[in-house]
Amino acid sequence: MGTVRVKQVERVKSGLWEKSYIPEIARGLGVTMKHFFTNLNPSVKKRQIFTRDYPFGPADYYPERYRGMHRLMVREDGNVRCVACMCCSTICPADCIHIEAGEHDDPSIEKYPKLFVIDELRCIVCGLCVEACPCDAIRMDSGVHIKPFTDRKDAFFDRDLLMEHGGMSMAKQGGVRT
Template sequence: MGIKIVQRHGKSLKDKLYIPAIVGGMKTTFTHFKKNLGDVSNLRTMQYPEVQPTDITERYRGVHRLTKWEDESEKCVACYMCATACPAQCIFIDAEERFDGVAEKRPKEFKIDLLECVFCGYCVEACPCDAIRMDTGIFSFTASKREDFVVDKERLMSHERSKDFDDE
């Protein structure tokens, strides 16, 4: 009937105890430990955050920013395209009516949860107004509370374009 019988490995007592695998792993660990203890110049350790990484490519997607018009108002028209395209569903927008004639509406609230964000860039690609970008060059962000990772509209608009992206 086309049934293939596959023999199961690990039937011996030696394989069931996992002792040889553990000993082999410990042997590898202690070999590296002994080698690195004698010559620390081979270690690839960086004193972060005092020393920042230099091997980040120019294609890296940093933290988001919202772009502005010349009059410092946001370009976002609260179309929800970025929130719809986001696979992590970490963008939250609450729209309000806009009376300055630039657009029909604008975001009353615009929040991005950076702990849920996967930094895929789909929000940037989906935005029809070029209102959201990921060119800040900020690759490291820390906080002591979860709430500090939820970035609001004011903070997103305060992020500047990184000087590394100016030549594009």
């Protein structure tokens, strides 16, 4: 067995002045004030204002893997790729995907979603539904930033709306995306 090396750290003794937290509070306020006045002055080049005028001024840059509004992908014939397998709704930790399956006319496709609704207000944007889908039917790479809702019912995104933001996917089931 190897030797375990232990480094002993001296306990810093603090006096009454340090224990009152006054110096640290003053130091913290100093940093805040420095940033405040730096950002307030338009002539200072080093301004770093990260505040967005949300929702009126959404961010002009989203990272490549940003998880935006869900979208449902379609097949070459324009029909929804989803086969109502329920994998996404089963894995969803927020229990916000509601699917009702219907029998497909095409015998090679067993089922399709008669009803597919996501409650975007309950969604915690974890992306597990996308990971769980075996046929690349649901994605969150729409690049659409979900706006706040003023009416609760607007938060329910149905199949047709989700397909509007979709696109064609030629992915093989459980295989490579194109």
